[in-house]
Amino acid sequence: MIQDIDSKRSHVPGKILLYFAAVMLVALLVYGWSMPPVDASGFRQTQTALSIDWIARGFPVLSYITPVIGAPWSIPFEFPLYQWLAAILANATGMGVDNSARLVSAVFHVGCVVMVYRVVLAIRADRALALCIAGAFAASPYALFWGRSVMIESTAVFFGLVFVWALARLRGAPLGYPRMLGLGLVAVLSAVLSALVKVTTFFGFAAFVALAFAWLALREHGWRPQWLARQWPLLAWGALSALAVVAVMTQWLTHADALKAQSPLGHEITSSALSAWNYGTLQQKLDPATWWGTVFKKRFSGAVGSNWVFLVFLVVGLCARPIRAAVLVLLVAYLAPVAVFTNLHIAHPYYQAATIVFATSIVGLVVWWSIQRAQASGKTTRPIWLVGFLCLLSLGTLGGSYFKRMKEAREPGQVAQIAAVVKAATPEDSVIVGFGQDWSSELPYLAGRRAVMVPDWAPTTALASMAASDAALGGLPLGALVECPNAIGSDPARSAHLQQIIARYSAGVSVQTVGQCQVWLHR
Template sequence: MQQAIVDSGHGGKNAALATLLAFRLHRVLLPRSPLLPRWAKRPFIPASAPRTEPPSMQLAMPSSLARPLVFVLAALVLALVAYDVYWLVIGLDQPILGSHAFRQTQTAISAYWLKQGGPLFAYETPVVGAPWSIPFEFPLYQWLVALLSLTGLSIEVSGRLIAFGFFLGCLWPMRMLCRQYKLPDTTFLFAAALFLASPIYTFWSRTLMIETTALFFAMVWLALFARALDRQSVLVGIATFVCGTGSVLAKSTTFPAFVVCAFCLFVARVWPLVTRRKWRHAIGLSLLAGIVTLGPLAVGSYWVHFSDIVKLRSPGGTLLTSSALTDWNFGAWDARFSAKLWVETIGNRVANDSFGKLAVVALILTLFALTQRRYVLPTLICLLGFLTPFLLFTNLHTTHNYYQVANVVFAIGACALGIQALFDRAWIAGIAVLVLVLASQISFFGQTFGKEVVEDFTTNEVYQIGQIIQQKTPDNSVIVVFGQDWSSAVPYEGKRRGVVLATWFPRTMFEALVQQPDALLGSLSLGGIVDCGTNGYDDVMDLVGPYLAGRSVLGEAGKCRLLSPVKP
């Protein structure tokens, strides 16, 4: 009977076709993986099908196309570099008054006063009163910006160029890691393309921020750490230590995720040595890993101690020490399990900022990578690196949309591995999905961040009051600012030192301003007072009201007024 069915013409052809289809679906949808049960790894073959050999047709890319496709992907990466350069150039000299102007101007004013000859280590961020120094991060980025600005470029242009340079520089350690772990060349090209097109990187790489500097040093540290595990070298060890130190000092919150990933690589390298009782080699690698990891953390700890000592020299600085900001940095314990973190922040904002509206495709690709034995470990490490900062610095990540510059690169790595896994099995599908995700990223940027890049911030009231300050106040004077939290924006745009009084500052700060102004002004004279509104000062209005009353108006911009330093 079975032979009759096989020889019966259409019945045999249909059965053979069913066998071929089942085998093809099995090859694509049920890959060999330790995560699947043994029965799921075998194709389903109908009982009525004839006994045939597995079809020779493959979905993998023909070898003749491998090299041309690599060239095409490399050209795509170069095109995306040009895309990022375009967005950099069209807003290169704009005032830094867009997203998180508070943080951008804080960095900019530090670089500006470094350029003016201020202290190199206890650098000035003159916004909360004399003696003006309230150092946070080590001023590596600020030094570079100040140095480049000596060529005649503005602080804005210099800062953007430095940040963008470090952003592009991240492609180097990305390539190093892919080669170190013998991933296909296309894996790096997939990751590079997603990295360059990601809205969060396209936007923040062109701002006056320290984020890409810290990311660059952290990525180089991780790449050198991985190399040091395989090829012990004094020079590699020293370079690893230096890069780790650079990352910790540039921005301490960037480094921990990379340490967690490095620990995973370390365990994967050392555990086989332990099981084979190669104690000497295992101990040597452990010492090396400890030095290049704990050493930078120790240097960073010393810097925090030094910066706290400097901050304690001024009344305003005491509010900004590391101990005073502990709750702000880490957040409440229960915040780590909140919908605000997992749904609003990661599932919505960060997903869109990373991959656009089709972020779910990136998630599916990541899950697919986890079904491929070759890519399981690197994908898991990427996921761990991505999630670690959210769990450590929860409040910072739920509050600020630029902190994810430090860890979205890991989500991009996981997505790239998923594309590579699909590409290995069905190369056309892999390329199609890459194009789909890139289109999603570019489209989302144009609808959101891109609109800010082309905005004219010279019409902003803070910029305009800054221009008035430069015209109406002496060069080396101090301005007092109300209604701007403790933002550096007005002092920076006015190119003056400032005493910017936030509504949450203690009453003693306002009493000092009224009764002992020299305690906040130091040896400098008062150049003017900027009043941008007194909402929120209810508890100290008995001090603020009389202080502002009776002063003549020297200039106005929007709701901000520049008032005379003395009353008539």
């Protein structure tokens, strides 16, 4: 009886974290229900929403269009599983794309919490441990905020966790061949889906599996033939998963790049063209400012809402002998994607969604270790105070940062004002030509129009092509020309092309000023 009471008490901290996270997730969904997806990284959220919108209108799924940098409009990056599900939900229920996308994202986020719980149980059958690690992930302010955004992140993370779970089960108790085959196929399929949805996210889970396997081999003398014979299902299905990911991703990237290369601006965002941008430079990787200024000061706070508090959890975890090795593996898995895709993690705060589960797992491990220590000393309330502190810290971060961003997103800014003017005064099948907003999807998404958003980095050949012909419009009528402050005319030739484009598309119509931008409407 006493043992049962102690067992139930050990579950309380993890349950507190989970209950708190459930309330906060609902609050975030309700509060953000009527706002556009521009509360953070609006560039990326609206790009995803724009693709969903056009899939929902009945356009192709695999060759889906994101009409933002000109005809023929298709510039696919990730495999559109998340977009397809959100479009189906929007069409089936009649709700807006914003809300269907948030709901799909939130459902996958909840699925991630469940899969974290199941992964831990597959590795070690300790419910208190599983509740602590799942609760730490669920209560993370970063995971909560991005878990309900209009983004593909939670979908990719979910399948990455399913992949880890399937391999963990393959390593567990002896299995019959049907069960082994089923788990192996789940591992392969989930690995492929995670990589297709977002390959940079899957990399983190592949790295974790490799690190965990190396740790097991080192601890259990994995060079012995008997050990290798016992672990052959794990080795075989892990290798098959890797081969399947490489084969399928090669085909998808070939397909996606061929579609992008059909337009002058699209050619600049193929996988080969973006390679240097994605990986960053060796100087970035070795620069202490990257790891101090970006990783520690900006990214370490994601797990609990404070970089210093997370650092304390990390130090405690590395000093606690029972969990030290696991914490070290999780820390390397957390930082490995940053070391590889350095520039992406510097430029985009949402990229940490791929790795935050490893950071929160460190927090969960330390909470569980504190429960063991508390039970041994008879001071069982200490873990309750600890998770209470984590909940307050998360609540403070949500209220002081994320809810503030959402409140600001409710107010119509300059782009939203331009979009309202364009949407009210132009035909639905018309095209916007825009300068000074990079190639952001915010304006075309909010206006519900195709667009040619010309970034400052547009090649001179693309500018010359637009100055000479209307090919970028794809045979559709011009609806609006929008010029905001920009640096496109960085030399006389580029400046001349820009002026020619503006002269052609502004001829015969009056101009109106919205904020710092000039807008010409072709009614």
